[in-house]
Amino acid sequence: MAVELTFLFCLVILSVRANSISDKDLKGKNVIVTGAARGIGYAIADNFLANGVNQIIILDRNVTNGVRAAETLKCKYGRDKVIFILCDVTKDRHLWGDIVDEHGPIHVLVNNAGILEEDQPREMILTNSVAPIEWSLKFREYARNDKGGPGGTIVNIASISGYTIFPFMVSYVSSKHASLAFSKSLGHPYNFKKTGIRIVALCPGLTYTAMTAKQMAWDDQLEDFKKVTKDDVWQEPDAVGKAAVHIFKNAESGTAWKITGGQLSVAPEYLYMTDEEIENALN
Template sequence: MTYDPLDKVIVVTGGASGIGYEIANHFLQNGAKTLIILDINEDVGVNAVKTLNDKYGKGKAVFIKCDVSKDLEKVSEEIFQKYQVDVLVNNAGILNEDSFRKTIEVNCIAVVDWSMKFWEYSRKDKGGRGGTIYNVASIYGYQHVPWAVFYQTSKHGVIGFTRSLGHPYNYNKSGVRVIAICPGVTATSIQAGNKWDWQLEGIENVIKNEVIVQTPETVGKAAVEIFTFAETGTLWVKENDEPIKLAPMC
């Protein structure tokens, strides 16, 4: 089965910059009807939407200020009243090893909450039109390394959720596909997040000597490519500027 971004209405959380912005950019480049960008940073979000509208046409991109961990009910109601949403991209995330709770709230709980809101809205067995939930996970959602412990924990949760909700049994009932991309180390602002001080040397060594740091643009392009063919419940890896591939089972 193939999936076409053409004329789709797509919501991207954390879409004002980094990977989220590039996912939005490449969806519009491939014919999406409307891109709704949710982000906590209003100034960056407004500028991002202006750039996209200048590039693709007035009204192609819309910005709504949103804290995904707090604003689900208010913002989702606003979106679903105005638009027929086809795709939800759960991209918003943080790296904060000072706070397990905040990391889990943003990276995992918010993903589940937004996904289930969209799932109930979209499921065909309840009168919806079907659609796609697209989660931005991480290679650290299935790898096991000694740093970014809370971040890894949150991304393991996203992967388990993607595979379970995206199981063909659920898809056949609901018509809602659930997939995920697992980026490797990418040059985004999340790299500046708080980390445990004794891990810094090891992290810096990995970034300097063991991996190729990707650009958000290459990940965004790969994410939209994956969208066109990925089967429900599958995870796709984009790391070291290599071609996309299926993630290993874990």
């Protein structure tokens, strides 16, 4: 009897390890990526497909860019690999049930959709903070192990602004602080052990996208903002896409990572830009 119990125990341990490994393997996964019609979201979809996902579901509110992105990826990876669904993540959470019914099971949710519009703080908070929270909770309830779900992974695209305090882009910074705190809290090991839902955050630095091509700071701060950030190293969206693959394969739940200048590392807990540092950058 003791031998049989030992054998069964070993089988359980091996099974847990196998599930842990498969949970960090993109092959065969069905993945939702919000805001994937271009920029960082598109790069994540592209890199996930290159690493063997079964299907990418693009959610985006721009139908022209969404159709174009889907067609490009279909030509590259196969027509059955990509689906585009017109969706405004701030309003269309009700689409979740239809998506699951038609395209499930869903194994991974990437909350990438975001905006940088300092003159629209309410819209920015809804898009960058509220939407990823609500979609994450939808996915969590659907996939949690303790309610019979398959488990899964949520990747929230935050920003280096999510752990930084500095006097520019204040509404955007606030929105990303909320997203990052939510990811770490819901992804806490306590919650992961209970639900089997792994949640990780990726914090990109300055990245060449349509969003950052716009004016990023208030008029009265713009010149100072340019001086303070003049030495920052920019990166292409593909660097963020590759980073998303890496953290999916390696990151533990509740962790946050940064990708700046194409270099990936664990994100710091907190950074505060002092007035002295700003004055030195301006002089």
